[in-house]
Amino acid sequence: MSASACIEVRPQLLLAPAPVHVLTVGFTDSDYRDLGRCLNGPECRLYRAGARRDGLPLARRHCPDVVICEPSLPDGGWQDLLADLQSLPRPPMLIVCSLWADDRLWAEVLNIGGYDVLMKPFHQDEVSRVVNMAARQVSWKKQRG
Numbered sequence: 831m832s833a834s835a836c837i838e839v840r841p842q843l844l845l846a847p848a849p850v851h852v853l854t855v856g857f858t859d860s861d862y863r864d865l866g867r868c869l870n871g872p873e874c875r876l877y878r879a880g881a882r883r884d885g886l887p888l889a890r891r892h893c894p895d896v897v898i899c900e901p902s903l904p905d906g907g908w909q910d911l912l913a914d915l916q917s918l919p920r921p922p923m924l925i926v927c928s929l930w931a932d933d934r935l936w937a938e939v940l941n942i943g944g945y946d947v948l949m950k951p952f953h954q955d956e957v958s959r960v961v962n963m964a965a966r967q968v969s970w971k972k973q974r975g
Contacts, residue, residue: 851895857899
């Protein structure tokens with residue numbers, strides 16, 4: 831993916847409480863860089879875990895608003911990670927990303943309690959919109975108690 835796919839448009843992300851903390855789990859180096867280009871800026875803090883077993887300790891330490899993961903992780907799937915995250919005092923919104931994002935995956939993610947699905951390659955407008963909305967949802971839940 832070229833850097834031009836993540837055009838510098840930041841206003842949407844600023845609508846969420848800043849900074850937005852995002853944890854990625856299971857990303858390849860290139861996918862992590864591409865997502866980083868889409869979320870690069872002072873209003874976003876990006877953290878990275880290579881596997882599910884690393885994701886929960888990082889989530890406890892950094893309290894992410896949003897977790898973005900691959901459907902299959904080296905030590906489980908996104909469903910396992912979602913269950914892990916539910917043990918946190920303030921569970922983050924889980925977004926699954928995939929090259930093969932289809933209606934079946936999207937329905938499964940929403941029905942089990944995930945937030946949304948992002949299709950790869952990443953597009954800055956879509957990434958910003960989905961991450962912003964997920965972070966606002968977390969903020970809203972936090973305010974409601």
